[in-house]
Amino acid sequence: MKITDSVLRSFRVARTYRENAQKINCVDFSPNGEHAISSSDDDCIVLYDIREGKPERTMFSKKYGVDLIHYTHGDAQTVVYSSNKLDDTIRYMSLTDNKFIRYFPGHTARVIALSMSPVDDTFISGSLDETIRIWDLRAPNCQGLTNPLGKPVCSFDPDGLIFAAGVESQAIKLYDLRAFDKGPFASFDTRFNRVCDWTGLKFSNDGKQILISTNGGVIRVLNAFNGSVLHTFSGYNNSKGISLEACFTPDSQFVMIGSEDGRVHVWSTESGMKVAVLDGKHPGPINTLQFNPRYMTFASACTNMTFWLPCTDDT
Template sequence: MKITDSVLRSFRVARTYRENSQKVNCVDFSPSGENAISSSDDDCIVLYDIREGKPKSTLFSKKYGVDLIRYTHGDAQTVVYSSNKLDDTIRYLSLTDNQYIRYFPGHTARVIALSMSPVDDTFISGSLDKTIRIWDLRAPNCQGLTNPLGKPVCSFDPDGLIFAAGVESQAIKLYDLRAFDKGPFASFETRFNRFCDWTGLKFSNDGKQILISTNGGMIRVLNAFNGSVLHTFSGYNNSKGISLEACFTPDSQFVMIGSEDGRVHVWSTESGMKVAVLDGKHPGPINTLQFNPRYMTFASACTNMLVLDSYREPAHSWDKEYDQFLLPLLTPQEPCYILYRLDSLNAQGYEWIFIAWSPDQSPVRQKMVYAATRATLKKEFGGGHIKDEMFGTVEDDLCFQGYLRHMSSCCSPAPLTAAEQELQRIKVTEARRALQQLKQRRINYIQLRLDVEKETIELVHTKPTETHELPYRIPTDSPRYHFFIFKHSHQGQRQEALVFIYSMPGYTCSIKERMLYSSCKNRLLDDVERDYQLEVTKKMEIDNGDGLTEDFLYEEVHPIEHTLKQAFAKPRGPGGMRGNKRLIKDAGENGEES
């Protein structure tokens, strides 16, 4: 069957595997396409039978860890992989008896690229030690070494005669394997119009194109002979700077990449047009993606998986069933999310309590995973349905009496941190004067920052700002609070709307910054609205200013007045309407979809 636009659009999830407790970091197909193998951060190597569609066996590399696993040339019984725990040695493993055949020591820093020759037993590796090493499976010693003068990603071409190295996220160097010691025979630069790191490099099967993957929401296809840019693909989600793997289809006619929202985006390498967006049924970012070289299948894996563990149907009022339903679900060593339905309604339907259970005895890593996925689950469920949130480490925190105590405490004034106390004294700072001027419409823009060490709010500037200038006011390397008066026309009348923007760029900021900015945001807004009688029309959180166009602001300030059904497929309960369930519990186990 030929791969076409319509064929790609018809792809659906055929199998889902949850064999791992931590992230799957790599997937590879055997040359015959009949087998697949995955490596994971939980030190597991899982073998899959593609014809039968099920896992065959699981091997372990507990001592060394496992990453970048690759089948060897023409052999589905041996693999090579890098270590991610004990050292930076590459290991050659027999899958039949789970015995190491050979070690390949030499790298002095983490291996970030590994590529097998498609024609013989040669393979190459790139490392953070800024070297590319050439190896032969039959000998433990390095067969060649080149220093590309930067952090490299590398790959063989389909003929096995040339390999390419992407260096320092800005240049590609081509080497002849037979004369690599003479340096690259061709070099060309390609710079992206945004800051990002190159995370992968691959040749198409016809050898005519090179694919560059990045962590910046953009991938690029180059002419393999002269380095000219053929296509630049974007429009998929990667706001957190995750390393998302991209790949060609076997016929070299399409490029695919996963996204932060669990979908797979596909473009034509001929027209440059996006031809499909596939629902991968992933609850998290798709970090690994590979197309089968022989069969019409591809595999994808995501970072985290939320799994429905149990649910209950309501029979009486919510308060009478609360302890009966909820307390049996609180296991002493396993965190979980619980969504408990109230009997009250709002404009979107029944109201719910969002409960995060994280017992003290549970492993630290599980606690970290839950903390990282909490916001995603709330967003997927629909924040408009959630009336209250609770967090507990012991049963007393979450029992019915604990809920009543929680509601009582929410009605009382919260104790203030040093930063919040400073916000109360904002009237004696420069920020006070700026807010007063904003109220009087003498200025139309304010930018504020938090001094993390002093835990104080400071004024950055109040430069006059037009709407088209707003994206350039958003720093790309530090968080900020912004107040902007958006002047626009609505239904034939000139209007003004005060917009509050909380910008927090990627993961370049420290955890302390994130926590302080997040905790002080609501207090700042309360003080501004109470002390200065400034009515904030729209509050938004962003990671960069690229999307702050006039149309976007208009749609945020004047949303289309119709109710959208909130999509909630993760975790998925039994059939029927959401209102028929009293309680939903998420086991929240890490897993992967393939």
């Protein structure tokens, strides 16, 4: 099924789960789309079976807390996540036996961005210590470090050759992974009219666009090659300055974000028009939202985890 305006408008809540006592801070789908995982401020890691449509099991990270959880490249059995309690070490964990495989120490302040390479075992992390570190899952030591001159959110492009850093909520810097020590090969300033912090940065799957999430009720889509502003989207509720995570649909044609009032807003990246507002019946702000990379479903989360399906004549 192709993702279209009408298909997006047809999405309805399929299932809602109340496994968590506090807000879910991150959701990720496995590369094959058959599982999802969430991290929460109550130190829980919940694994969901997408085909069965139910929670599979819950694990805990009570000592370190858990945030920014991501599946590793091509593997639905291992994850990497940052800590939000005791220290700023990143942890690599096996889901099959709930044991740590490796630790990645080095950051001296909270990790605010974590991005897995789409092609190999590399990943990058951005921290309030104003560094971006490059890691390899097979080695505990940092493989590289760059100082972007400010607080960075960062992400890989879909080819895993370039990463982008959004620095101090005012500039995008592009780095070649193979020559990152030479500094960025391109830099674009893009200041927002309203005062807000950039809280996330993502490439579209076609590599042509960059999406900036903020805590200020506005998101922006940029041309990934020259930094020009393609769209600025607003009109969703975020009066309390919450970090609301936006995402692209897998075909790069739409951008989605949750809101403070539990609704999901969807815009076309081609026309710039809003195409849908979906009511998820969330009791709190939708902090995080992700579209499944393989199947026609997406997840939105506050303290509850909600999975959505299109309601068409064929279903």
